[in-house]
Amino acid sequence: MSRPYFNRISKDLTLPYIDTRIKRKEITAAIELLLRRDAITIQAISLHDPENQFLSLPPEIRNKIYTSALDIGSLPASRTRVPHNSELPNGERRSANVLCLCKQISVEASSLAEAFDIAYIPVLSSINYAELISNVMRHGPSSLSSIQRTILAGLAIFKHIHLHLHIGYRMSSDVSDEEPYLDTRAAYTYGRIRQALLIYTCASTFISQGLGKGSIKRKTIVHFDHLFSDWCHMLVMADCYKFKHLARIMGEDKHTDWEVRYYVHTGGQVKERYWSLWDRCLTMHYESLEKECSNFPNIKLVAEVYGEKTWSLEGKAAGATRSITPSSTLWPSWPDDVPWRRFERVRSDEAVLPEDNA
Numbered sequence: 267m268s269r270p271y272f273n274r275i276s277k278d279l280t281l282p283y284i285d286t287r288i289k290r291k292e293i294t295a296a297i298e299l300l301l302r303r304d305a306i307t308i309q310a311i312s313l314h315d316p317e318n319q320f321l322s323l324p325p326e327i328r329n330k331i332y333t334s335a336l337d338i339g340s341l342p343a344s345r346t347r348v349p350h351n352s353e354l355p356n357g358e359r360r361s362a363n364v365l366c367l368c369k370q371i372s373v374e375a376s377s378l379a380e381a382f383d384i385a386y387i388p389v390l391s392s393i394n395y396a397e398l399i400s401n402v403m404r405h406g407p408s409s410l411s412s413i414q415r416t417i418l419a420g421l422a423i424f425k426h427i428h429l430h431l432h433i434g435y436r437m438s439s440d441v442s443d444e445e446p447y448l449d450t451r452a453a454y455t456y457g458r459i460r461q462a463l464l465i466y467t468c469a470s471t472f473i474s475q476g477l478g479k480g481s482i483k484r485k486t487i488v489h490f491d492h493l494f495s496d497w498c499h500m501l502v503m504a505d506c507y508k509f510k511h512l513a514r515i516m517g518e519d520k521h522t523d524w525e526v527r528y529y530v531h532t533g534g535q536v537k538e539r540y541w542s543l544w545d546r547c548l549t550m551h552y553e554s555l556e557k558e559c560s561n562f563p564n565i566k567l568v569a570e571v572y573g574e575k576t577w578s579l580e581g582k583a584a585g586a587t588r589s590i591t592p593s594s595t596l597w598p599s600w601p602d603d604v605p606w607r608r609f610e611r612v613r614s615d616e617a618v619l620p621e622d623n624a
Contacts, residue, residue: 267533270544271445272499276437280450281504284459288396293468296402300422301472345401347489348386348594349416385420386428387462388597391451393417395461421462422469427486431455431460431493432597446600448497453504455493460507460515463488467519474521483523488516489591490528491599491615495549510558517562524565527591529604550578552586572604 275281400420401409410418420427434449470484491497516524530548552569557564567585571577579586592606593599599607 270496272500272529273501273605276453276501277445277447280449281453281483281502282450282452284391284454284505286396286454286461286505286507288399288464289463290464290468291398292399292403293465296399297465297469299402299473300407300418301469328447331464338446338501346384346386348390348596349413349420365612366623372395383424384426384428385416385424386430386594387417388594389429389431389435389452389455389459389462390597391449391458392434393397393458395458395465418465421466424474425482425484427466428489428591429459429466429486430489430532430593430597431459431491432593432599433491433497434598435600444485445500448500448600450501452497453501455505456503456507456509456512457505459512463512467515467522470519470521476537483521485523487525487527487591490526491593492529492531492601494528494555495548497600509555513558513562513565517559517565520564522564524562525568526559526565527570528555528572529567529590530577530586531573532571532575532577538575545575546589548577549579552583556585588618 271277271617287484287530308442393394395417398410398414401414402418407415407418433455435446437443507545513526515525516522530552532548553568556567557569569579569583569586570590571580571588572590580588590606595602595607
């Protein structure tokens with residue numbers, strides 16, 4: 267591959283305008299609606315009523331059934347739940363139908379998943395999180411699609427989150443042209459991530475107030491994929507927001523331990539010829555990100571390296587590693603031929619060591 271590619275605006279020389287602002291007051295009101303679970307009064311259960319026999323089982327037995335039916339991890343953060351792209355086949359999971367049986371069962375089963383599983387939240391420039399919040403306020407949570415509800419529930423309720431940046435693209439009709447046409451809406455990536463982070467941090471405040479002091483912190487990975495090593499050179503970031511704005515939002519959420527991760531590619535023909543220059547460029551990217559993250563003790567920076575060349579920071583910077591965080595194939599991304607995009611459902615507790623790719 268002849269990466270990295272460089273464009274002044276985008277490959278097709280176009281740039282849309284996208285308003286990525288979001289109203290904090292609306293976020294707060296919408297989160298209150300999402301987190302409001304009416305108290306469930308369990309009345310006397312007739313053991314002769316078939317519909318009530320399940321709820322008459324001891325709670326620990328019901329929990330085992332929920333765990334099996336929904337494939338909930340037995341240990342915290344041992345399973346990753348990925349919302350299924352509705353444009354792909356098999357987008358629905360039948361096991362989730364257990365959540366539709368009755369209100370008490372839905373609350374009990376969902377609470378287990380929210381406490382033990384990792385919510386994988388895809389962040390794309392095509393997803394308008396401000397619009398999701400507005401729809402909740404105007405029409406209620408039930409107006410959202412299943413994927414939209416899953417994404418908001420992950421941001422607002424789950425204790426373990428994996429926010430992962432994805433990007434749409436198309437290849438050139440010229441087979442000799444290896445450079446893809448990235449979705450130009452990705453020029454507003456920082457604004458979209460900011461929307462998701464504001465929803466998340468607002469919910470963290472509510473959760474901490476409910477659990478009280480000394481409660482367990484939420485743990486979240488914010489993965490920028492190839493944004494810093496490739497995409498930002500192929501598209502000019504057009505939003506008024508920068509990484510420093512995102513770091514401040516994360517760092518000021520004292521109820522969360524954050525990991526900021528991104529991929530670093532050290533292979534390719536162009537990088538072979540100009541490796542010394544590109545090595546310095548990658549180092550400058552890392553040092554700039556590290557400077558912003560170092561202002562907040564609850565943010566850890568990790569650069570996940572792959573490729574045949576050895577980056578000068580490997581073995582020196584604590585955040586440089588050859589251990590790769592897998593990403594889901596259910597949502598588009600480029601490059602899509604790397605080994606950790608093989609899996610439909612990712613497991614965050616399994617580090618994938620990359621193969622050598624030129």
